[in-house]
Amino acid sequence: MRVYLSVPIIANRDAGRARVMARAILDSGNEVTSPWVLDPMEGGHSPTPNVFVRDKGGVETSDVVVADVSKPSTGVGMEVMAAHSLGKRVIVVIAKGSVVSGMVLQMEPKQTIEFGSEEQLYNDLLRALRSVKPS
16 A cells, blocks of 8 residues: 655654654555655755645555644644545554644544554554555
């Protein structure tokens, strides 16, 4: 399956968590369709991409969106909304103790993974992705 990894890039970035999530996607036998989220900085590309077009297209051509909603991010929220509107499967991951938007929490259908450690995140996401079939 093609899995779009949605994580905060500019503000609230957690590159280590993004790498753990990407590893779970790959280890589950799936493809990460948004490899740029693993780059050191959004602005590191030359020439600068049209982020809206790139990310919207990435969501549209993926089977599943896995989104870290532990910290506020306008971009992640837009990607989750786009995926939901397109009828894509959405898996949200939330660090225990995070304050998350009611819009995301009340959105259905979705799968939620709440985690306390990176090891738990990896194992729970791996299991979830192995059980998800493309829509």
